[in-house]
Amino acid sequence: MNELTFEINSNEEIWELFDKELNTVFIHKFVPNEVIEWWKTDLKTQSGIELKNLSVRQMEMDVQTDLNGLKKILELNTRQLRIYQFDKPISDTLEIDRLPENNRKPILKQNGLKHFFFVNFEFITIGCFESEFISGIELNPKFEKRIAERKQRLTE
Template identity: 65%
Template sequence: MKELVFEINSNEEIWGLFDKSISNIFIHKFCPVDSIHWWKTDLKLENGLLLKDCSVRGMEFDLQTDLNGLKQILEMNTNQLRIYQFDKLIPDSLTLEQLPEKAKFQILKQNGLKHFFWIDFEIITISSFDEKFIKAIEENPLFAERIKERKNWVQQGA
């Protein structure tokens, strides 16, 4: 996998980085609320049971959505997101926690992974099996200088 790391300035910039031809989005350990506090909500469960007006906190779950859902999630200003773009839906049996770290990305590639985005506050790491995709981002005038600065910063051991 090829990888880029650089600073990002806005959700619009993040949105501009995604491959719009791939609509299967998987967000690992999505946490819709960054702070730990209780809030009231209705909770619909798989079996149809609805828990009305319950209090929840510390919610974290895996989420599959499409590009429209991703755009809404980016607008939530979540500080940390692990976003995977797949060319197909991931199977129920595939859980990231059970994958061996050394083979994780190869197994995910076999299941259709194209690109991975790790958003950590103002830093984004983009990993992809598609060298053309990475090269296009590197050559994008909006990001090219930031990518070079980050590479220089890392090479200098900062």
């Protein structure tokens, strides 16, 4: 897998990096509220049970959505996100945490993974099996200078 890490200035910039041809987005361990505080919400289970007016905190979940959902999630300005772009929906049985570390990337590739984005505060790491995707980002005028500066700092 080809990887690239550089500084990012905003979630609007992050949005520019996604492949708009891939509409299946998976966010691993999404935390909708960064601050540890209670908030009110309703919850509906797959079996149809509705729990109303719950107080929740530290909620963490896997989210499967499309590009429109991703755009809304990015508007939350979450500082840590693990975003995967697939070419098909993810099966119910695929659980990233249960995949063996040494086989994780090949298994995800078999299941349609195309790109991985790890947002960690002001840095983003992009992983991809296709070097052309990474090259396109490296040549983007908005990111080119930041990428070159980061690579230079790492070699010094």
